[in-house]
Amino acid sequence: MDKHTSHLVVSPVPHIRSALTTRRVMGNVIIALLPALLASTLIFGLRSLLVVAVTTAACVLCEYLWCRIRRLPNTVGDLSAVVTGLxxxxxxxxTVPLFLPVIGAITAILVVKELFGGIGCNFANPAIVGRITLAVSFPARMTSYFFPAPLVACDALTGATPLAVTAEKLSLLDLFLGTHGGVIGETCALALLLGLIWLLATRTIELTIPLVYVGTVAVLSALCGQNVLYQVLSGGLLLGAIFMATDYTTSPFFRSGKIIFGLGLGIITCLIRFWGNMHEGVSYSILIMNLLVPYINAKFRRTPMGGGTRS
Amino acid sequence: MNLSRLKKLLSGGGVRVPHHKDTANYPTEQLPLPPKIVLPMNQHVGAPCEPCVKKGDHVYVGTMVGKAPSPMSMHIFSSVSGTVSTVGPILYNTGKGDTVVVVDSDGLQEPDPSICPPEVHDRESFINAVSMSGIVGLGGAGFPTDIKIQPKNLSEIDTLLINGAECEPYLTTDNREFLEHPDSILNGIRACLDYLGIPRALICIEDNKPAAIDLMTRKTAEDERISVCVLESRYPQGAQNVLIYNATGRTVPRGARHTSVGVMMLNVTTVSSVGKYLKTGMPLVTKRLTVAGDAVRDPKNLEVPIGTPIQDVIEFCGLREEPHKVIIGGPMMGSAQMDVNYPVTRQNNGLLLFGAKASEKPNATACIRCGRCINSCPMGLSPLAIRDAYVKYDADRLDALMADLCIGCGTCSYVCPAKRPLTQSVTLAKNFLKTKRNRGKN
Incomplete structure (x- = not known):
């Protein structure tokens, strides 16, 4: 009678779990980033692949060493460091010299993520802070954009991001395909949109934040007399809106909060772009709104069912 | 109703779970008579029954063996004919003790000679009849049905909801009840409507049971008081507050009973049992179980005498592999057992046996604050915030987060990609808040 009894597992409900794991979530983000990686290789040549490899390796190594030194369980397997690196x-x-990504990786993983408690505890998007640190510390090296060896035919040779070049305008097709100067992952709108489709199809993110963010920028651009498509497609807007602003830890939980978050991002980006003395405002707007997330979460919540009235 | 469904869709509560309802088309089989049955005296919400037989007594099928000591309780009847061999204690895996009456079957299954259909002609005689039927909330709650059908504000009740959602994966017993006993269901419903003075009844069925929907729609076509309400298959559709909201658009206020919004809800098997009792007078002595899970060789729907040890059911269905987890109820809310000698009680509706792989406990990792638990909570709670407040024993914060509204459906743990035991945390928080409040009152 007792042969089935001795080793029975007794555990709390529920007895089944969804197949989704942290690793799978991060894996989906990595898959969504692959089209942009391919596009960047085609546009900027193999050197961009080298930069990506070095940055990712530095991030993963940084997290591994931190866990090792602190004698914490190794969390490299959840792939979040790979996402940050990418x-x-x-x-x-x-064109960046290869010591820059290493400094950026240390800032992102060690300072922003691990010192605050690891995954889920970072106060801002690690990659954004890494980028801002590098942009502030090495402004010249961070803005020397050019085409080392384009594999696809393109006629424009620009030394700066299109937002910096107000006089000469690129064709919209160039902007959409990304065959112009810029940082590795931001230029090809087509590849980024493919990534967005993957993220939505796998339900990794909701559309709310990217839609409200890009929508706000579009509306404000129109109101300020700027070229709407030009503002939306150039600079880091799509990369930021799809991949950086939707980071779980540093974006609000509720849809109402997400809308406020997206509006704030759009407004700050436009303020910096149109009236600031920088050409690009996406990173700073994401950083600022990241810091406001706890307050947004506290203010915009859902009332539980039946919680409005009490008997 | 469409508007409320749209609102529900936008709020995103609930989750799609894999159905695993492979036994939906398996007709109910009879379990061969077990050599003995074990009847715990606590098979319901409320005070445990007191044994009214002693060792050596002869009992028939339907003879009362446990008498309810107070109205908030329900009598227990023998499911076999035979001799009482033991009246003694049992210890459950929750650490709680109980008294059991063990009956050795004589194999004759003679019904109690005193059994005859109850005479029902008005509300009082109907409620009296139900109080002698041994019927409790058979969906799993175990709330005495005679108490349930006499709420204080009975005159304000305008809708009888029949809960046939059966949102738990694997379980198909309510589905079989629809397909095999539609007339008993309708008898029960009509008796409730007639004697309790409720104007209409809605039979709520999830859209993954097309055969049941089709049959009940045809059966109720003539009766304008009874209609079928088809609901989206989305766990936990059958949870009381969720079902009331989705079927009627009404929200049960925090801390109130569901009757406060003019609704009375009965499980479909409960109402069907009422229908059968009114016809035959035989109290509730058997229960249908869905036996499934990857360790079972022949998954079945089985009609089992109440009190049958789980072991007998397992042996009848056979094993494909050694079970590592034995669950009474569904996989989302059922309880894992540590002993296969425990009996089947009347509020059980499923027996799941999981093999080694399915029984593995997932490894919980750090929360990534993805918000899935919050966005999928059918009650709109924030499990993540409740957990944080609970580890600090912050009762005020738990009160502000309304942790007491948790229905324990398990959705938050199910969706969590970090595999954190959120349901457990919220349940602990809920109990902590309850204790704190009660202390405050004294």
């Missing part, structure tokens, strides 16, 4: 690399020009 995103940081996508924010660097392909």
């Amino acid at each position: 995103l940081l690399a996508f924010n660097l020009p392909s």
Whole structure:
């Protein structure tokens, strides 16, 4: 009678779990980033692949060593460091000297993520802070964009991101395909949109934040007399809106909060772009709104069912 | 109703779970008579029954063996004919003790000679009849049905909801009840409507049971008081507050009973049992179980005498592999057992046996704050925030987060990619808040 009894597992409900794991979530983000990686290789040549590899390796190594030194369980397997590495690399020009990604990786993983408690505890998007640190510390090296060896035919040879070049305008097709100067991952709108489709199809992210963010920028651009498509397609807007602003830890939980978050991002980006003395405002707007997330979460929540009235 | 469904869709509560309802088309089989049955005296919400037989007594099928000591309780009847061999204690895996009456079957299954259909002609005699039927909330709650059908505000009740959602994966017993006993269901419903003075009844079925929907729609076509309400297959559709909201658009206020919004809800098997009792007078002595899970060789729908040890059911269905987890109920809310000698009680509706791989406990990792638990909570709670407040024993914060509204459906743990035991945390928080409040009152 007792032969089935001795080893029975007794555990709390539920007895089944979804197949989704942290690793799978991060894996989906990595898959969504692959089209942009391919596009960057075609546009900027193999050097961009090298930068991506070095940045990602530095991020993963940084997390591994931290876990090793602190004698914590090794968390490299959840792939979040790979995502941070890819995103940081996508924010660097392909010409960057290879010690820069290492500094960026240390800032992103060690300072922003691990010192605050690891995954889920970072106060801002690690890759954004890594990029901002590098942009502030090495402004010249971070903005020297050019085409080392384009594999696809393109006629424009620009030394700066299109937002910096107000006089000469690129064709919209160039903007859409990304055959112009810029950091590794931001230029090809087509590849980024493919990534967005994957993220939505796998339900990794909701559309709310990218839609409201890009929508706000579009509306404000129209109101301020700017070229709407030009503002939306150039610079880091799509990369930021799809991959950076939707980071779980640093974006609000509720849809109402997500809308406020997206509006704030759009407004700050436009303020910096149109009236600031920088050409690019996506990183700073994401950083600022990241810091406001706890307050947004506290203010915009859902009332539980039946919680409005009490008997 | 469409508007409320749209609102529900936008709020995103609930989750799609794999159905695993492979036994939906398996007709109910009879379990061969077990050599003995074990009847715990606590098979319901409320005070445990007191044994009214002693060792050596002869009992028939339907003889009362446990008498309810107070109205908030329900009598227990023998499911076999035979001799009482033991009246003694049992210890459950929750650490709680109980008294059991063990009956050795004589194999004759003679019904109690005193059994005859109850005479029902008005509300009082109907409620009295139900109080002698041994019927409790058979969906799993175990709330005495005679108490349930006499709420204080009975005159304000305008809708009888029949809960046939059966949102738990694997389980198909309510589905079989629809397909095999539609007339008993309708008898029960009509008796409730007639004697309790409720104007309409809605039979709520999830859209993954097309055969049941089709049959009940045809059966109720003539009766304008009874209609079928088809609901999206989305766990936990059958949870009381969720079902009331999705079927009627009404929200049960925090801390109130569902009757406060003019709704009375009965499980479909409960109402069907009422229908059968009114016809035959035989109290509830058997229960249908879905036996499934990857360790079972022949998954079945089985009609089992109440009190049958789980072991007998397992042996009848056979094993494909050694079970590592034995669950009474569904996989989302059922309880894992540590002993296969425990009996089947009347509020059980499923027996799941999981093999080694399915029984593995997932490894919990750090929360990535993805918000899935919050966005999928059918009650709109924030499990993540409740957990944080609970580890600090912050009762005020738990009160502000309304942790007491948790229905324990398990959705938050199910969706969590970090595999954190959120349901457990929220349940602990809920109990902590309850204790704190009760202390505050004294």
